[in-house]
Each structure stands twice: as C-alpha cells, then as structure tokens.
Amino acid sequence: LAQDKKWRIGFSQATTIEPWRAQFNKDIIAEAAKHPEVELIVTDGEDKTEKQVADVENLIRQEVDALLISPKESAGLTGVVQQAIDAKIPVFVLDRNVETDQYTQFVGGDNKLIGRAAGEYAVELLGGKGKAQGNVVEIWGGMGTQPAHDRHDGFHEFTDKEPGIKNLLDQQSGDWKQDQAYNIMATALRNNEKIDLVYGHNDPMAYGAYLAAKDAGREKDIKFIGIDALPGEGVTWVNNGELTATFLYATPGAEGLRQAIKFLNGEKVEKTVTLDTMKVTKENAGQIMKEKGL
Ligand code: FRU
Numbered sequence: 001l002a003q004d005k006k007w008r009i010g011f012s013q014a015t016t017i018e019p020w021r022a023q024f025n026k027d028i029i030a031e032a033a034k035h036p037e038v039e040l041i042v043t044d045g046e047d048k049t050e051k052q053v054a055d056v057e058n059l060i061r062q063e064v065d066a067l068l069i070s071p072k073e074s075a076g077l078t079g080v081v082q083q084a085i086d087a088k089i090p091v092f093v094l095d096r097n098v099e100t101d102q103y104t105q106f107v108g109g110d111n112k113l114i115g116r117a118a119g120e121y122a123v124e125l126l127g128g129k130g131k132a133q134g135n136v137v138e139i140w141g142g143m144g145t146q147p148a149h150d151r152h153d154g155f156h157e158f159t160d161k162e163p164g165i166k167n168l169l170d171q172q173s174g175d176w177k178q179d180q181a182y183n184i185m186a187t188a189l190r191n192n193e194k195i196d197l198v199y200g201h202n203d204p205m206a207y208g209a210y211l212a213a214k215d216a217g218r219e220k221d222i223k224f225i226g227i228d229a230l231p232g233e234g235v236t237w238v239n240n241g242e243l244t245a246t247f248l249y250a251t252p253g254a255e256g257l258r259q260a261i262k263f264l265n266g267e268k269v270e271k272t273v274t275l276d277t278m279k280v281t282k283e284n285a286g287q288i289m290k291e292k293g294l
Contacts, residue, residue, distance in 0.1 A: 006037040007066070007264050009257070010059035014072035014096070015047035018176060019204065020228050020251065024070065024095075027253030035261060049076035056080040060087050066104075066260045070094040070252075073144035092260050094252040097146045105259055107252040107273040111147045114247045114277050115154020118225050121245055121279065122197055123158050125223050126165060133164035134196030137188050139181045139209060140173040141201035148173070151201045151227060168192050174205045181208030189216045197223045203234035203246050210242050229280045231292040239285035250275040 009032075016022050025042060032040035041059065045052030052072050059067055060083060067084045069091065071077035078099040084091050091103040126132035136159065141148035159165045168188060174181035181200060188195060189212060198213075200206030206226030213219040223244040228234050234246035252275060263269045280288060 004036055005039040007261065008039045008041065008062070008064050009066045009068065009260055009264075010041045010043070010056075010062065010064035011068040011257075012043050012045065012052055012055045012059060012070070014045045014052060014070050016044050017047060019230055019233055020202070020249070021070075023230055024251035024253045027251050028068075028257050029253075031254040031257045035257075038257075038261060040257070045072055047072065049073060052077060053080045056084060060084050060089065064089060065264055066090045066092065068092045068094055068256050068260060069098075071096050071098055073142060074098050074146060075144060090260070090263055092256055092263075094256045095147070104263060105269050105271060105273065107256045107259060107275070109249045109252075109275045109277055111150030111249075112154040114227055114249060115151040116157055117154075117247055117277065117279060118151070118199060118227065118245075119155035119158030122155065122199060122223075122225060123162055123165075125225075125244065126162070126197060130162070131164070132159075132162040135166050135168050135192060135194050136197050136199060137168050137185065137192075137195055137209065138172075138199045139169075139184055139201060139205045140171060141176045141205070143171070143173050148201050155199060168195065174200070174208065176202050176205065178204040178208035178211075181205035182212045185209035185212035186216070189213060189218060195222050198225065200224070200226045202226060202249075203228040203230065203237065203243065206243055206246070207233070207237055210237070229278075229288075231289055231294055235280055235285050235288050235292075236294065238280050238282060239289060241282065244281070246280045248276070248278045248280065250277070 043055035095108040126134040203226035229248040237243040
C-alpha cells in the first residue's frame with residue numbers, strides 16, 4: 001500500500017481545542033481521503049508555540065514533500081517556517097501568517113474585509129451612517145496573530161467615523177477562547193451600565209460574552225457579532241437569536257491541500273488564495289443549517 005503513496009504532506013495545526021480548528025482538520029483529512037497518492041501527516045501544536053515549533057522541526061526531519069502550517073502566532077513560528085523553506089520544502093501557510101513571504105502560498109480568508117463587513121453592520125445596527133449611537137465592547141483574538149489585527153482594523157474603518165460610537169475597552173484579548181471572553185464581558189458589564197454591542201473576533205468569544213450578559217440579565221439590551229459561522233456553532237447561535245450576526249471564515253483545509261497537490265504535480269499556484277465570506281443573520285441562518293443537515 002505504501003508504494004501507492006507518491007506525496008508525503010505534513011500539516012502542522014496550531015491547536016485542536018477550538019471548534020473551528022477541529023472542523024479545519026476534518027476538512028483537510030476528508031480532502032486527503034480523495035487523493036490516494038497522498039499520505040497526510042497531521043500534528044497538533046496543543047495551543048503552545050514551542051510544541052508547534054517542535055512539530056514542524058519533526059516534519060522537516062521526516063523530509064515531507066510539502067509542509068502546510070496554520071501557525072498559532074506569527075513571530076514564534078517564523079523561524080521554523082524559514083528552516084523548512086531553506087530545506088527546499090514548499091510551504092503553504094494557512095489562515096494565520098508568519099513574518100516572511102518566502103513561502104510558496106498563503107490560503108485563507110480576508111480578515112480586513114470581514115472586519116469591514118462587521119464594522120459596517122455594527123454601524124447599521126446602532127442607527128446608521130452618521131447617526132450611529134452606542135457603547136461597544138470589542139474582544140480581541142490572540143494579540144500575536146494577524147487575523148485579530150485585521151479584524152480590528154477593518155471594523156474600526158467604519159465605527160471610528162461615528163462620533164456617537166464609544167469604545168469601552170482598549171485591546172482586551174480573550175485569546176479566541178469562550179471562557180476568557182466570558183470573564184472580560186462580566187467585568188465590562190460590572191463597569192458599564194450601558195453596553196449596546198459586542199464585537200467578538202470569533203464566535204466562541206461573542207458567545208462567551210452573550211452568556212455573561214445572560215447571567216447578568218442584560219442580554220436583551222445588547223447585539224452580539226462574531227466571526228467563523230460554523231454551522232453547529234455561530235450559525236446555530238444566530239438562528240437561536242443569541243448572536244445577531246456572524247461572518248463566514250471558511251477553513252482553508254480542503255483548498256490548502258488541493259493547492260499543495262497541484263503544486264507538487266508541477267502546476268503553477270497563485271501566491272495568495274483568498275476564501276470567500278458571507279454575512280449570516282437570522283434571515284439566512286436557518287437555510288444554511290438545513291443545507292448542512294442540521
Ligand atoms: C481558531 C480561530 C478561529 C478564528 C481563527 C483565526 O483557532 O480562533 O475561531 O477565526 O482561529 O485565526
């Protein structure tokens with residue numbers, strides 16, 4: 001059987017404790033199953049930079065034909081990605097970037113665009129362009145990641161133009177985690193009598209904030225916006241009326257592997273592949289769930 005395998009492809013995942021990454025792994029493993037010529041080796045960084053660095057070093061030692069990596073953070077993974085590049089292994093960076101552009105390809109969503117869409121919608125929810133009024137709680141993802149910065153910057157391109165919008169927090173990071181966002185929101189609720197909108201850099205954090213507001217009996221006064229739109233999570237929470245909206249951040253699992261195989265087969269690949277997004281509100285959430293069999 002092993003002789004049939006033409007390509008050994010390593011995939012270094014940052015963590016699997018977050019639902020979006022569990023889905024990401026499912027997507028890449030399902031795609032690999034469609035390619036009998038590919039042996040896919042998946043590692044789990046367990047949400048620790050040191051562990052993920054060791055994983056990549058291991059894959060380099062195994063002389064994989066291509067390396068796919070979704071880094072936990074940019075700075076800490078740049079060195080080892082460079083090592084792979086120096087070892088002439090084609091590198092495909094997925095979802096979060098590193099601080100070099102010498103990789104073969106980047107595949108992921110456009111976080112600036114998603115942030116802008118979220119900001120534009122927040123302005124609409126708070127009364128519309130030029131008239132928006134409200135106190136906003138923003139809960140950041142991991143500070144060392146580009147998606148968090150892009151999601152922040154895009155959002156503020158819209159909300160910062162509104163004199164009636166006030167930002168209640170300054171760079172508070174929930175590190176993408178629901179429980180950390182719950183705690184940030186619980187404190188914000190204690191410190192602020194009026195909160196109108198929460199922007200979580202992902203759905204688990206928007207939902208954690210929702211749960212904190214619910215426990216304080218204030219969830220009805222607040223709009224919650226998240227990002228990811230996993231059918232069983234964000235989309236379901238929107239459909240339940242818990243979140244007001246979420247924006248699709250598709251996992252690059254299937255596309256990333258397809259691109260790597262294309263490259264290994266000698267075809268040209270683009271430097272960047274950008275995955276589509278969409279806004280999910282009560283209007284389309286139910287339909288999306290139906291399409292996914294939920
Ligand atoms: C999962 C996650 C997603 C988020 C992405 C950003 O680890 O936090 O929820 O959209 O990473 O890189």
